[in-house]
Amino acid sequence: MAYKGKRINPQKFERGQIKLIIVLLPLVIFMALPLVFIANHAFKPMEELFAFPPTFFVKNATMENFTKLVKFSRTAGVPISRYIFNSVIVTALTVGLSLLFTTFAAFALAKLKFKGRSLMMTINQLAIMFVATAVLIPRYLVICNLGMIDSIWAHVLPLLAYPVSLFLVKQFVEQVPDALIEAAYIDGATDMTIYRKIILPMTKPAIATAAILAFQQVWANMETSNYYINDDSMKTLTFYMNSLVNVNNTVSGQGMAAAATLIMFIPNLVLFIILQNNVMNTMAHSGIK
Amino acid sequence: MPIQLKRRDEKDMAKNNSSVDIETINKKKKNNIRKRERNNWNGYAFMAPYALMFIAFILVPVLMAIILSFTNFNSIQLPSFVGFLNYITLITSDEVFMQFVLPNTVVYALIVGIGGYALSFVLAWALCNLTKLPRTVFALILYSPSMTAGVAMTVLWKVIFSGDQTGLLNSWLMSLGLINEPIIWLISTKYLLPIVVIIGLWSSMGVGFLSMIAGILNSDEELYEAAAIDGIKNRFQEMIYITIPQMKPQMLFAAVMSIVNAFQNGLISTQLTGNPSPGYAAQLIVNHIEDYGFLRYEMGYAAAVSVVLLLIVQLFSKACNTLLTEKD
Numbered sequence: 001m002a003y004k005g006k007r008i009n010p011q012k013f014e015r016g017q018i019k020l021i022i023v024l025l026p027l028v029i030f031m032a033l034p035l036v037f038i039a040n041h042a043f044k045p046m047e048e049l050f051a052f053p054p055t056f057f058v059k060n061a062t063m064e065n066f067t068k069l070v071k072f073s074r075t076a077g078v079p080i081s082r083y084i085f086n087s088v089i090v091t092a093l094t095v096g097l098s099l100l101f102t103t104f105a106a107f108a109l110a111k112l113k114f115k116g117r118s119l120m121m122t123i124n125q126l127a128i129m130f131v132a133t134a135v136l137i138p139r140y141l142v143i144c145n146l147g148m149i150d151s152i153w154a155h156v157l158p159l160l161a162y163p164v165s166l167f168l169v170k171q172f173v174e175q176v177p178d179a180l181i182e183a184a185y186i187d188g189a190t191d192m193t194i195y196r197k198i199i200l201p202m203t204k205p206a207i208a209t210a211a212i213l214a215f216q217q218v219w220a221n222m223e224t225s226n227y228y229i230n231d232d233s234m235k236t237l238t239f240y241m242n243s244l245v246n247v248n249n250t251v252s253g254q255g256m257a258a259a260a261t262l263i264m265f266i267p268n269l270v271l272f273i274i275l276q277n278n279v280m281n282t283m284a285h286s287g288i289k
Numbered sequence: 290m291p292i293q294l295k296r297r298d299e300k301d302m303a304k305n306n307s308s309v310d311i312e313t314i315n316k317k318k319k320n321n322i323r324k325r326e327r328n329n330w331n332g333y334a335f336m337a338p339y340a341l342m343f344i345a346f347i348l349v350p351v352l353m354a355i356i357l358s359f360t361n362f363n364s365i366q367l368p369s370f371v372g373f374l375n376y377i378t379l380i381t382s383d384e385v386f387m388q389f390v391l392p393n394t395v396v397y398a399l400i401v402g403i404g405g406y407a408l409s410f411v412l413a414w415a416l417c418n419l420t421k422l423p424r425t426v427f428a429l430i431l432y433s434p435s436m437t438a439g440v441a442m443t444v445l446w447k448v449i450f451s452g453d454q455t456g457l458l459n460s461w462l463m464s465l466g467l468i469n470e471p472i473i474w475l476i477s478t479k480y481l482l483p484i485v486v487i488i489g490l491w492s493s494m495g496v497g498f499l500s501m502i503a504g505i506l507n508s509d510e511e512l513y514e515a516a517a518i519d520g521i522k523n524r525f526q527e528m529i530y531i532t533i534p535q536m537k538p539q540m541l542f543a544a545v546m547s548i549v550n551a552f553q554n555g556l557i558s559t560q561l562t563g564n565p566s567p568g569y570a571a572q573l574i575v576n577h578i579e580d581y582g583f584l585r586y587e588m589g590y591a592a593a594v595s596v597v598l599l600l601i602v603q604l605f606s607k608a609c610n611t612l613l614t615e616k617d
Contacts, residue, residue, distance in 0.1 A: 008417050008418065008505060008506065008510070008513065008532070009421075016418075017419055017420070020415050020419060023415070024415055024419075024427060028427050031491065031494075032433075034434070034442065034445050035433060037457075052454065052455060053464065054448075054456070054460050056457070101338040102339060104335045105335065107335055108332045108333075108336045109336070112329045112332035112335060113328065114331075114332030114333060115328055120336065120340070126603070127347055128549075129548065129602050129603060129606045130347055130351075131553040131575075131599060131602055133553050134553070134575070135347075135351055135354050135595060136579070136582065136583075137354070137357070137578075137582045137583075137591055137592060138349070138350035138353035138592070139350045141350075141353060142345060142346065142350055142353070146345075157345070158346040160346075161347055163343075164496070192331075213496070222556075227583070254447075254448060257443075258444055260444075261443075261445065264437070268436040269436065272432070272436065276425065280499065280502065280503050280506075283500045283502070283503035286496075286500040286504075286539055287537070287538020287539045287542055288538055288545065288610075
């Protein structure tokens, strides 16, 4: 049979796909193994954690590790509820504010005409390649000079400007037809009305993507707690979970640490599964031209 | 439908009122719109919050890094100007940098950056040849390691690469008879870098990977049919001549993301073995910065290394840009 072409995004299952699945499946399984392992490890009772030879799958699942995790935090000065509280506040503030700032800026860059716009776009495009860890020290000095050491804003503010996020949202806002905005202008709409009534409803997928990116950044962020916060009661859940991993380098600590890792990972996964359609929709416009 | 209602109002007005009124109204509107088309001050207002954060936490730190890199600064005394001394030291007499950090970074960046990029393209392409359900499930699994950025998973790697018989990998290799006694993975200078590279690869299917999937899925279907008529014979040709040219913008975005990913990830080895890693075996450029900045408090020198890192990333991105942008 002659080559037919157009096999991208097939609607039906064909025999040719079996070959691909056979090649892909081992790799996908290999990539998934560590995650499967951590999920199993978290539910292992003490005997299985100590077992020799070590086991991969859990046999008698218990919640032991999770209860120990909560109990252990009582012996440390700061209760785990405090860390959870900090994390929730910090995450909510960061995601909320960064969505607000990013959509504002994306609207301005994509649809408003003002001097210096293209310069700002170029700067942001360059900043996509910005490596945050490279400027840890000057950032520390900035935060010091703003008097934000040990404050909640040290967690939030440095993460608000995320060039990748702005770039993705801006690309998406550009897809909103100009005619629609002009029509609204003629009817006397202000820029704020256009932002609220046209831009926000029409760019929901990009906003969802920006939300995921912001969430991933702040939820797993340890640098702030490590370098900018000295007061233990102002640090976040990530920091506490990570200190478990490092302090309790014993087998019994391992179970707890695995439970902690799982707790940190699940919100990420759930959020992505819920929003994955939106993310793929946004990525279609992610190209740099 | 307020828009339509208002339009009807205008028509009514045109019928009933004198034409002078309408002209002035229209003039006002036109003026308003023309103003918006030239210089809309609201643009600055909308940009302001983001720009402020950008300046405070990205632009100023970068500029400070550049300035500090020409000074000697120990974070207690005021910085003193030393010219290019830090850069000269870095190139001529920092043995750790030349002997370990630079080669390690190059190896890591080559395998995780380029390898990861190639891998994510091939995987994205393969996934796009599947139907929606398996594609979504596979993409989710491949993407999920990058969500944690490889960092939160420390405990996992510590269990797997544990140096005694209770380590998962040691136990497997021994039961297979490949090794006789456990290998101390995380102390061994021989295995440390490969382990860090593997973990880096494992978590490299990030945003760029998703972007490539979207790029392939959105390529023009008719082109594939046309190409088949014009004599494209197999999937490989299709990929080279049809798919890639169409998704160049996405390829560029993904390339930039993987370059950044390849150079900013220093946390893996710090988490596994501490900083500096045993015998500097897995010391990457980011670790070197941390080492000098936060352990030795030689901030000026650390800043010089940071500037070099930022320059390298810009350079590579520039190269990708020239490779992948269409020449019109």
